[in-house]
């Protein structure tokens with residue numbers, strides 16, 4: 458056999474291997490799981506063939522994923538972070554976004570949500586020790602025709618002025634997050650702190666990836682919202698600070714024009730909810746339109 462014949466034999470073996478592995482999932486009980494696994498193998502193999510993956514590169518990838526696993530715990534989720542910086546999170550969100558063009562756009566969930574945030578009433582303060590300039594946030598939750606969604610559950614979380622979420626504090630306290638319920642008109646209002654841009658966690662393998670790529674780890678200033686109500690699609694989104702840094706180079710590709718809102722500066726004095734402010738403070742209006750749950 459000459460070198461050319463040998464090359465074509467090797468190429469055929471590569472393709473036969475892919476076919477064999479894809480077929481090995483033909484008996485998968487769930488048709489959907491079978492589809493997912495066959496597609497995964499087809500694309501993984503195509504990737505390895507396209508880049509001519511070397512064995513040291515394969516070992517590096519295994520080590521990278523192993524380190525991602527080791528750094529992950531109940532407070533740190535390196536795999537979500539990896540999905541985020543690869544744009545997979547935003548692609549999945551785009552694929553599954555409501556078709557209703559009037560619904561508020563979703564964006565990335567991120568790794569810093571905590572399920573048991575404290576409940577607050579209208580006018581409460583989510584900061585609870587998170588440092589930053591006071592910021593009053595209010596808005597209305599409606600459906601896409603503008604009808605109020607009474608009693609919607611609103612969960613909010615944000616980083617402090619130094620760019621840290623409470624789960625990154627060393628003392629385990631809860632700050633910068635809360636859960637509340639919209640009033641009968643769908644309205645909500647709470648005190649928080651003006652958010653600041655911050656870097657996503659860079660001390661793990663994902664940070665290594667960004668450094669290797671010469672990419673910025675920064676996210677623009679934002680507040681996270683998750684809003685749910687019966688018969689409506691749960692919305693996971695952010696509101697971004699208009700005019701802030703990094704709106705054009707968000708490390709996780711989460712910015713959408715429709716989610717950028719002005720935070721207006723206010724002078725010291727009386728503020729909403731009976732609060733008296735000794736320094737400047739900020740005001741933000743963020744109305745949210747929920748899509749109807751699609752009945753399949």
Ligand code: BEZ
Pocket residue numbers: 538541565566567568569657658676709
């Ligand atoms: C966040 O906004 O909390 C976030 C999102 C994706 C990756 C890291 C942080």
Ligand code: FE
Pocket residue numbers: 567569615616676679681
């Ligand atoms: Fe965030």
